[in-house]
Amino acid sequence: MEVSEIYKCIADPQRLRIINLLEVGPLCVCHMQEILEVPQVKMSKQLSSMKQLGLLEAHREGTWMIYKLVDPVEGLITANLCYLREAACGECSQLQRDLTKRKKLILKVTKIENDCPQEVCEQIACC
Amino acid sequence: MEVSEIYKCIADPQRLRIINLLEVGPLCVCHMQEILEVPQVKMSKQLSSMKQLGLLEAHREGTWMIYKLVDPVEGLITANLCYLREAACGECSQLQRDLTKRKKLILKVTKIENDCPQEVCEQIACC
DNA sequence: CAGATATATACTAAATATAGTATATACTGT
DNA sequence: ACAGTATATACTATATTTAGTATATATCTG
Numbered sequence: 307m308e309v310s311e312i313y314k315c316i317a318d319p320q321r322l323r324i325i326n327l328l329e330v331g332p333l334c335v336c337h338m339q340e341i342l343e344v345p346q347v348k349m350s351k352q353l354s355s356m357k358q359l360g361l362l363e364a365h366r367e368g369t370w371m372i373y374k375l376v377d378p379v380e381g382l383i384t385a386n387l388c389y390l391r392e393a394a395c396g397e398c399s400q401l402q403r404d405l406t407k408r409k410k411l412i413l414k415v416t417k418i419e420n421d422c423p424q425e426v427c428e429q430i431a432c433c
Numbered sequence: 434m435e436v437s438e439i440y441k442c443i444a445d446p447q448r449l450r451i452i453n454l455l456e457v458g459p460l461c462v463c464h465m466q467e468i469l470e471v472p473q474v475k476m477s478k479q480l481s482s483m484k485q486l487g488l489l490e491a492h493r494e495g496t497w498m499i500y501k502l503v504d505p506v507e508g509l510i511t512a513n514l515c516y517l518r519e520a521a522c523g524e525c526s527q528l529q530r531d532l533t534k535r536k537k538l539i540l541k542v543t544k545i546e547n548d549c550p551q552e553v554c555e556q557i558a559c560c
Numbered sequence: 561c562a563g564a565t566a567t568a569t570a571c572t573a574a575a576t577a578t579a580g581t582a583t584a585t586a587c588t589g590t
Numbered sequence: 591a592c593a594g595t596a597t598a599t600a601c602t603a604t605a606t607t608t609a610g611t612a613t614a615t616a617t618c619t620g
Contacts, residue, residue, distance in 0.1 A: 347609080381516070385512065386513070493586080496587050
Protein backbone atom coordinates (compact mmCIF):
# COMPACT_ATOMS: atom_id res chain seq x y z
CA MET A 307 0.00 0.00 0.00
CA GLU A 308 1.38 3.35 -1.02
CA VAL A 309 1.63 6.29 1.31
CA SER A 310 -0.27 8.46 -1.15
CA GLU A 311 -3.10 5.93 -1.33
CA ILE A 312 -3.45 5.97 2.41
CA TYR A 313 -3.59 9.75 2.46
CA LYS A 314 -6.10 9.80 -0.37
CA CYS A 315 -8.20 7.42 1.67
CA ILE A 316 -8.23 9.41 4.88
CA ALA A 317 -8.58 12.66 2.95
CA ASP A 318 -12.28 11.83 2.83
CA PRO A 319 -13.84 12.74 6.19
CA GLN A 320 -16.33 9.90 6.02
CA ARG A 321 -13.63 7.33 5.33
CA LEU A 322 -11.52 8.73 8.12
CA ARG A 323 -14.45 8.34 10.49
CA ILE A 324 -14.88 4.73 9.43
CA ILE A 325 -11.24 3.97 10.06
CA ASN A 326 -11.41 5.72 13.39
CA LEU A 327 -14.31 3.49 14.40
CA LEU A 328 -12.71 0.29 13.19
CA GLU A 329 -9.45 1.00 14.90
CA VAL A 330 -11.22 0.40 18.21
CA GLY A 331 -12.62 -2.92 16.99
CA PRO A 332 -14.63 -4.60 14.26
CA LEU A 333 -18.14 -3.41 13.43
CA CYS A 334 -20.93 -4.44 11.14
CA VAL A 335 -22.06 -2.21 8.34
CA CYS A 336 -25.47 -1.33 9.72
CA HIS A 337 -24.01 -0.08 12.97
CA MET A 338 -21.44 2.05 11.22
CA GLN A 339 -24.28 3.42 9.15
CA GLU A 340 -26.21 4.27 12.27
CA ILE A 341 -23.25 6.00 13.86
CA LEU A 342 -22.20 8.01 10.82
CA GLU A 343 -25.74 8.64 9.56
CA VAL A 344 -24.80 8.07 5.99
CA PRO A 345 -26.82 6.43 3.19
CA GLN A 346 -26.34 2.70 2.68
CA VAL A 347 -24.90 2.92 -0.85
CA LYS A 348 -22.28 5.40 0.13
CA MET A 349 -21.20 3.39 3.13
CA SER A 350 -21.03 0.20 1.13
CA LYS A 351 -19.00 1.73 -1.66
CA GLN A 352 -16.55 3.34 0.69
CA LEU A 353 -16.06 0.11 2.58
CA SER A 354 -15.49 -1.86 -0.58
CA SER A 355 -12.97 0.65 -1.87
CA MET A 356 -11.03 0.45 1.36
CA LYS A 357 -11.17 -3.32 1.28
CA GLN A 358 -9.89 -3.27 -2.28
CA LEU A 359 -7.06 -1.04 -1.14
CA GLY A 360 -6.07 -3.64 1.41
CA LEU A 361 -6.90 -1.58 4.44
CA LEU A 362 -9.99 -3.48 5.59
CA GLU A 363 -11.20 -7.03 5.56
CA ALA A 364 -14.68 -8.42 6.05
CA HIS A 365 -16.46 -11.60 6.95
CA ARG A 366 -20.08 -12.51 6.96
CA GLU A 367 -22.04 -13.34 10.08
CA GLY A 368 -25.60 -14.16 9.16
CA THR A 369 -26.95 -11.28 7.18
CA TRP A 370 -24.34 -8.97 8.58
CA MET A 371 -20.95 -8.14 7.20
CA ILE A 372 -18.36 -7.47 9.87
CA TYR A 373 -15.54 -5.18 8.83
CA LYS A 374 -12.22 -4.75 10.55
CA LEU A 375 -8.85 -3.13 9.92
CA VAL A 376 -6.37 -5.53 8.38
CA ASP A 377 -3.88 -6.69 10.97
CA PRO A 378 -1.28 -5.31 11.56
CA VAL A 379 -2.74 -1.86 11.14
CA GLU A 380 -0.69 0.41 8.88
CA GLY A 381 1.62 2.46 11.07
CA LEU A 382 0.76 5.59 9.17
CA ILE A 383 -2.89 5.11 10.03
CA THR A 384 -2.17 4.51 13.68
CA ALA A 385 0.09 7.54 13.89
CA ASN A 386 -2.53 9.79 12.37
CA LEU A 387 -5.41 8.56 14.48
CA CYS A 388 -3.23 9.01 17.49
CA TYR A 389 -2.57 12.59 16.51
CA LEU A 390 -6.13 13.45 15.53
CA ARG A 391 -7.73 12.03 18.63
CA GLU A 392 -5.67 14.41 20.76
CA ALA A 393 -5.98 17.43 18.50
CA ALA A 394 -8.58 20.17 18.76
CA CYS A 395 -10.45 20.74 15.53
CA GLY A 396 -13.87 20.15 14.07
CA GLU A 397 -13.10 16.89 12.37
CA CYS A 398 -11.15 15.71 15.41
CA SER A 399 -13.95 16.19 17.90
CA GLN A 400 -16.24 14.45 15.46
CA LEU A 401 -14.01 11.40 15.78
CA GLN A 402 -14.37 11.52 19.53
CA ARG A 403 -18.12 11.81 19.30
CA ASP A 404 -18.23 8.85 16.96
CA LEU A 405 -16.38 6.71 19.47
CA THR A 406 -18.78 7.72 22.22
CA LYS A 407 -21.72 6.94 19.98
CA ARG A 408 -20.18 3.60 19.19
CA LYS A 409 -19.88 2.72 22.84
CA LYS A 410 -23.49 3.61 23.57
CA LEU A 411 -24.73 1.73 20.54
CA ILE A 412 -22.88 -1.41 21.52
CA LEU A 413 -24.20 -1.23 25.06
CA LYS A 414 -27.73 -0.89 23.73
CA VAL A 415 -27.30 -3.74 21.29
CA THR A 416 -25.85 -6.07 23.89
CA LYS A 417 -28.81 -5.44 26.16
CA ILE A 418 -31.35 -6.20 23.48
CA GLU A 419 -29.52 -9.27 22.27
CA ASN A 420 -29.16 -10.00 26.00
CA ASP A 421 -26.54 -11.84 27.98
CA CYS A 422 -23.63 -11.06 25.71
CA PRO A 423 -21.03 -9.89 28.24
CA GLN A 424 -19.63 -6.54 27.27
CA GLU A 425 -16.04 -7.68 26.97
CA VAL A 426 -16.96 -10.40 24.57
CA CYS A 427 -19.22 -8.06 22.69
CA GLU A 428 -16.42 -5.55 22.28
CA GLN A 429 -14.29 -8.32 20.87
CA ILE A 430 -16.68 -9.82 18.40
CA ALA A 431 -17.95 -6.39 17.49
CA CYS A 432 -21.66 -6.42 16.84
CA CYS A 433 -22.51 -9.40 19.02
CA MET B 434 -7.34 24.68 7.34
CA GLU B 435 -9.26 21.44 7.42
CA VAL B 436 -7.69 18.12 8.20
CA SER B 437 -9.09 16.66 5.00
CA GLU B 438 -7.56 19.47 2.94
CA ILE B 439 -4.17 18.77 4.42
CA TYR B 440 -4.46 15.09 3.63
CA LYS B 441 -5.64 15.82 0.11
CA CYS B 442 -2.59 18.01 -0.28
CA ILE B 443 -0.03 15.47 0.86
CA ALA B 444 -1.86 12.69 -0.97
CA ASP B 445 -0.01 13.93 -4.03
CA PRO B 446 3.57 12.60 -3.94
CA GLN B 447 4.97 15.68 -5.62
CA ARG B 448 3.28 18.02 -3.17
CA LEU B 449 4.48 15.90 -0.28
CA ARG B 450 8.02 16.18 -1.59
CA ILE B 451 7.71 19.94 -1.79
CA ILE B 452 6.49 20.17 1.77
CA ASN B 453 9.26 17.87 2.90
CA LEU B 454 11.82 20.17 1.31
CA LEU B 455 10.33 23.35 2.71
CA GLU B 456 10.08 21.97 6.19
CA VAL B 457 13.87 22.16 6.36
CA GLY B 458 13.89 25.77 5.21
CA PRO B 459 12.72 28.15 2.49
CA LEU B 460 13.63 27.54 -1.12
CA CYS B 461 13.17 29.27 -4.41
CA VAL B 462 11.10 27.75 -7.16
CA CYS B 463 13.91 27.03 -9.58
CA HIS B 464 15.85 25.04 -7.02
CA MET B 465 12.82 22.98 -6.06
CA GLN B 466 12.33 22.34 -9.75
CA GLU B 467 15.87 21.16 -10.06
CA ILE B 468 15.58 18.83 -7.09
CA LEU B 469 12.23 17.31 -8.03
CA GLU B 470 12.86 17.35 -11.78
CA VAL B 471 9.38 18.47 -12.57
CA PRO B 472 8.18 20.82 -15.34
CA GLN B 473 7.87 24.48 -14.46
CA VAL B 474 4.10 24.74 -14.95
CA LYS B 475 3.36 21.84 -12.71
CA MET B 476 5.60 23.14 -9.96
CA SER B 477 4.14 26.60 -10.18
CA LYS B 478 0.57 25.38 -10.06
CA GLN B 479 1.18 23.09 -7.13
CA LEU B 480 2.90 25.86 -5.20
CA SER B 481 0.11 28.28 -5.86
CA SER B 482 -2.54 25.79 -4.79
CA MET B 483 -0.71 25.19 -1.52
CA LYS B 484 -0.32 28.91 -0.98
CA GLN B 485 -4.02 29.38 -1.60
CA LEU B 486 -4.70 26.67 0.95
CA GLY B 487 -2.72 28.64 3.51
CA LEU B 488 0.08 26.14 3.87
CA LEU B 489 2.81 28.13 2.12
CA GLU B 490 3.76 31.73 1.75
CA ALA B 491 6.06 33.40 -0.74
CA HIS B 492 8.06 36.54 -1.21
CA ARG B 493 9.98 37.83 -4.15
CA GLU B 494 13.72 38.29 -4.18
CA GLY B 495 14.77 39.68 -7.51
CA THR B 496 13.45 37.38 -10.16
CA TRP B 497 13.14 34.55 -7.69
CA MET B 498 10.18 33.61 -5.62
CA ILE B 499 11.11 32.18 -2.26
CA TYR B 500 8.56 29.82 -0.77
CA LYS B 501 8.32 28.70 2.84
CA LEU B 502 5.93 26.86 5.10
CA VAL B 503 3.60 29.21 6.95
CA ASP B 504 4.72 29.59 10.53
CA PRO B 505 3.79 27.87 12.78
CA VAL B 506 3.81 24.73 10.69
CA GLU B 507 0.60 22.70 10.94
CA GLY B 508 1.10 20.04 13.58
CA LEU B 509 -0.42 17.42 11.35
CA ILE B 510 2.20 18.14 8.72
CA THR B 511 5.02 17.96 11.18
CA ALA B 512 3.75 14.73 12.66
CA ASN B 513 3.50 13.09 9.27
CA LEU B 514 6.90 14.22 8.04
CA CYS B 515 8.34 12.98 11.27
CA TYR B 516 6.78 9.59 10.69
CA LEU B 517 7.63 9.33 7.01
CA ARG B 518 11.25 10.32 7.39
CA GLU B 519 11.79 7.38 9.72
CA ALA B 520 9.68 4.88 7.80
CA ALA B 521 10.91 2.43 5.18
CA CYS B 522 9.03 2.69 1.92
CA GLY B 523 9.55 3.92 -1.60
CA GLU B 524 8.05 7.33 -1.12
CA CYS B 525 9.81 7.71 2.21
CA SER B 526 13.31 7.10 0.91
CA GLN B 527 12.55 9.50 -1.89
CA LEU B 528 12.01 12.16 0.74
CA GLN B 529 15.41 11.39 2.20
CA ARG B 530 17.08 11.57 -1.18
CA ASP B 531 15.42 14.92 -1.84
CA LEU B 532 16.89 16.34 1.34
CA THR B 533 20.35 15.11 0.40
CA LYS B 534 19.97 16.61 -3.03
CA ARG B 535 18.88 19.86 -1.45
CA LYS B 536 21.96 20.01 0.71
CA LYS B 537 24.30 19.42 -2.22
CA LEU B 538 22.51 21.93 -4.38
CA ILE B 539 22.77 24.61 -1.74
CA LEU B 540 26.45 23.94 -1.23
CA LYS B 541 27.03 24.24 -4.96
CA VAL B 542 25.02 27.43 -5.23
CA THR B 543 26.79 29.06 -2.31
CA LYS B 544 30.15 28.35 -3.91
CA ILE B 545 29.13 29.85 -7.22
CA GLU B 546 27.52 32.91 -5.69
CA ASN B 547 30.64 32.93 -3.50
CA ASP B 548 31.23 33.87 0.09
CA CYS B 549 27.71 33.24 1.34
CA PRO B 550 28.45 31.31 4.54
CA GLN B 551 26.55 28.11 4.67
CA GLU B 552 24.62 28.91 7.84
CA VAL B 553 23.34 32.14 6.40
CA CYS B 554 22.61 30.45 3.14
CA GLU B 555 20.57 27.79 4.88
CA GLN B 556 18.60 30.52 6.55
CA ILE B 557 17.84 32.73 3.63
CA ALA B 558 17.30 29.70 1.48
CA CYS B 559 18.61 30.23 -2.02
CA CYS B 560 21.30 32.75 -1.13
C1' DC C 561 -40.68 -21.50 -1.32
C1' DA C 562 -42.06 -16.39 -0.06
C1' DG C 563 -41.02 -12.37 2.42
C1' DA C 564 -37.88 -9.64 5.13
C1' DT C 565 -33.30 -7.80 6.18
C1' DA C 566 -28.56 -6.58 5.20
C1' DT C 567 -25.34 -5.60 1.88
C1' DA C 568 -23.27 -5.11 -2.81
C1' DT C 569 -23.11 -3.85 -7.65
C1' DA C 570 -24.25 -1.58 -12.25
C1' DC C 571 -25.08 2.32 -14.49
C1' DT C 572 -25.22 7.18 -15.09
C1' DA C 573 -24.73 12.10 -14.16
C1' DA C 574 -22.07 15.54 -12.18
C1' DA C 575 -18.17 17.46 -9.95
C1' DT C 576 -13.01 17.76 -9.25
C1' DA C 577 -8.43 17.23 -10.25
C1' DT C 578 -4.57 16.89 -13.41
C1' DA C 579 -1.64 17.85 -17.41
C1' DG C 580 -0.06 20.49 -21.46
C1' DT C 581 0.53 24.33 -24.47
C1' DA C 582 0.68 28.87 -25.03
C1' DT C 583 0.97 33.34 -23.19
C1' DA C 584 1.55 36.90 -19.65
C1' DT C 585 3.91 39.27 -15.89
C1' DA C 586 7.77 40.87 -13.02
C1' DC C 587 12.26 41.85 -12.54
C1' DT C 588 17.36 42.48 -13.93
C1' DG C 589 21.18 44.08 -16.57
C1' DT C 590 22.59 46.58 -20.71
C1' DA D 591 13.56 50.78 -24.23
C1' DC D 592 15.27 45.78 -25.04
C1' DA D 593 16.66 41.11 -24.19
C1' DG D 594 16.88 37.53 -20.84
C1' DT D 595 15.48 34.91 -16.77
C1' DA D 596 12.11 33.34 -13.41
C1' DT D 597 7.53 32.60 -12.41
C1' DA D 598 2.43 32.75 -12.99
C1' DT D 599 -1.95 32.38 -15.42
C1' DA D 600 -5.52 31.14 -19.01
C1' DC D 601 -7.39 27.88 -21.59
C1' DT D 602 -8.34 23.30 -22.91
C1' DA D 603 -8.38 18.30 -22.93
C1' DT D 604 -8.55 14.32 -20.16
C1' DA D 605 -8.82 11.53 -16.31
C1' DT D 606 -10.52 10.53 -11.61
C1' DT D 607 -13.79 10.78 -8.00
C1' DT D 608 -18.18 11.20 -6.14
C1' DA D 609 -23.24 10.72 -5.71
C1' DG D 610 -27.84 8.75 -6.80
C1' DT D 611 -31.14 5.52 -8.45
C1' DA D 612 -32.23 1.19 -9.40
C1' DT D 613 -31.33 -3.55 -9.05
C1' DA D 614 -29.03 -7.77 -7.51
C1' DT D 615 -27.31 -11.09 -4.07
C1' DA D 616 -27.04 -13.56 0.28
C1' DT D 617 -29.02 -15.05 4.39
C1' DC D 618 -32.63 -15.88 7.68
C1' DT D 619 -37.47 -16.90 9.17
C1' DG D 620 -41.74 -18.85 8.85
